Amino acid sequence: MVTIVTRPQWDARSPSSAVDLAKWSQRTGFVVHYSAANKDQTVRSIQNFHMDSNGWRDIGYNWLVTVDGRVWEGRQHTWDAIGAHVQDHNTENIGCCMIGTDADVTDEAKRSIRWLYDEACRLAGRTLAKRYHSQYASTSCPGNNLRAWVQAGMPISTTEGGNDMEQTERLINDTGSPNRTVGNVLADIENLRNWAVSEPGAGSLGVPIAGSVGDLLLQAAQAVLDGSLVVDPAAVAAALAADEAWTQGLADRIAEQVSQRPMSVGLSVSLTGSASGQATPIE
Numbered sequence: 001m002v003t004i005v006t007r008p009q010w011d012a013r014s015p016s017s018a019v020d021l022a023k024w025s026q027r028t029g030f031v032v033h034y035s036a037a038n039k040d041q042t043v044r045s046i047q048n049f050h051m052d053s054n055g056w057r058d059i060g061y062n063w064l065v066t067v068d069g070r071v072w073e074g075r076q077h078t079w080d081a082i083g084a085h086v087q088d089h090n091t092e093n094i095g096c097c098m099i100g101t102d103a104d105v106t107d108e109a110k111r112s113i114r115w116l117y118d119e120a121c122r123l124a125g126r127t128l129a130k131r132y133h134s135q136y137a138s139t140s141c142p143g144n145n146l147r148a149w150v151q152a153g154m155p156i157s158t159t160e161g162g163n164d165m166e167q168t169e170r171l172i173n174d175t176g177s178p179n180r181t182v183g184n185v186l187a188d189i190e191n192l193r194n195w196a197v198s199e200p201g202a203g204s205l206g207v208p209i210a211g212s213v214g215d216l217l218l219q220a221a222q223a224v225l226d227g228s229l230v231v232d233p234a235a236v237a238a239a240l241a242a243d244e245a246w247t248q249g250l251a252d253r254i255a256e257q258v259s260q261r262p263m264s265v266g267l268s269v270s271l272t273g274s275a276s277g278q279a280t281p282i283e
Contacts, residue, residue, distance in 0.1 A: 002069070002071050002112055002115050003069070003070045003071065004070075004071045004072075004073065005043075005070055005071065005072045005073065006073050007073045007076065010042070010043045010044055010072060010073075011044055012043075012044065012047060012059070012073075012076075013044075013047060013048075013051065013058075014076075015057045015058040015075075015076050016051060016057045016058070017057045018057075019057060019058055019075060019076045019077055019081050019082070020081070020082040021077060021080045021081060021082060022080060022081075022082050022091050022092075024123060024124045024125070026091055026092055027092060027093070027094060027120070027124050027128060028092040028093070028128060028129055029092060029093045029094070029128050029129035029130070029131045030093065030094050030096065030116070030117045030120050030121075030128050030129070030130060030131060031085060031086055031089075031093045031094065031095050031096070031131045031132060031133060031135075031136075032096055032097075032098070032113060032130075032131070032132045032133070032142045032146055032150050033061065033085060033095060033096065033097040033098070033132075033133045033141050033142050034097060034098045034099075034100060034101065034102070034105075034141055034142040034143050034146055035097055035098070035099045035100060035101075036101055036102075036140065036141065036143070037099075037100075037101070038100070038101075039066070039067050039099055039100030039101070039104040041099060043059070043064055043072045043074075043099070046059060046061075046064070046097075046099070047059040050084070054084075056084045058075045058076055058081075058084075059074050059075050060074075060075065060083050060084035060085045060095065061074040061075065061083055061085050061095045061096060061097040062074045062075055062078050062079065062081055062083050062085075062094045062095050062096065063078060063094070063095070063096045063097075063116050064096070064097045064098075064099055065096060065097070065098050065099070065109050065112045065113055065116070066098075066099050066100075066109070067098070067099070067100050067104050067105070067106045067108065067109050068106075068108055068109075069106070069108030069109060069111060069112045070112070071112050071115070071116060074095075074097075079094070079120070079123060083095045085097070085133070086133060086136045086137070087136070087137065088136075089136055093131065094120050094128075096113055096116050096117075097142075098113065098142065098146065101143065102143030102144055102145050102146075103145075105143070105145040105146055105149075107156075110146075110149060110154070110156060111156050113154070114154045114156045117130065117154060130150050130153065130154055131150070132146065132147050132150045132151075134147065
């Protein structure tokens with residue numbers, strides 16, 4: 001799970017003047033940067049430099065990431081803020097900076113940057129362009145490592161080895177374990193989402209288009225997780241129509257893992273598109 005460090009937690013200074021805001025309709029891209037300095041420098045020191053030396057009203061980046069994978073809130077209002085990271089292109093771009101040099105890049109940092117990108121796409125309701133600083137200016141930023149990674153599409157890896165599809169298949173297909181906990185399941189949600197949204201009609205990785213098969217499957221899964229089973233009957237009906245057997249298996253599997261007991265999940269769908277059902281423990 002991603003750890004977010006808020007502005008109060010890193011003792012951010014208040015902006016020297018009101019921060020300008022952008023609408024999501026104005027956003028077209030997500031720009032990756034690096035600080036090109038010691039990986040141990042603090043976010044507060046970067047803010048001090050931007051405000052005291054550059055004369056900016058606040059830290060220039062919307063978000064920052066450290067090599068341990070922590071995500072740090074940047075400019076006040078983060079997502080909505082117009083930053084100061086790409087000259088003449090700050091309104092359309094969200095800026096994210098990894099603190100460190102080219103040699104400091106880690107998989108943890110990449111996964112967190114990718115998480116931020118996916119979240120930006122989700123909030124925008126569409127796929128944003130993956131960009132890097134040197135596309136706009138004559139600069140080494142964000143270094144060879146991150147530049148090549150962005151050009152490759154920001155692929156993410158896992159600490160356990162194998163790609164996301166392989167790990168998610170193991171999650172869904174294994175026979176279950178009595179030691180499986182809710183925490184284990186939540187830790188795998190990212191992989192589950194990546195697999196679900198690979199269905200036809202899905203948008204950016206981790207950000208299913210509303211009404212797509214991936215979106216509908218996630219709604220059905222969330223209904224099991226929160227105990228109501230049916231969040232949107234029409235959505236569940238459409239998901240079942242898309243792939244009834246796969247969806248039923250997914251619902252059964254999640255219910256079993258979250259409860260840590262075998263569950264019987266019953267779903268019924270009418271021709272009119274309504275759906276109902278319940279999840280009950282098997283004694």
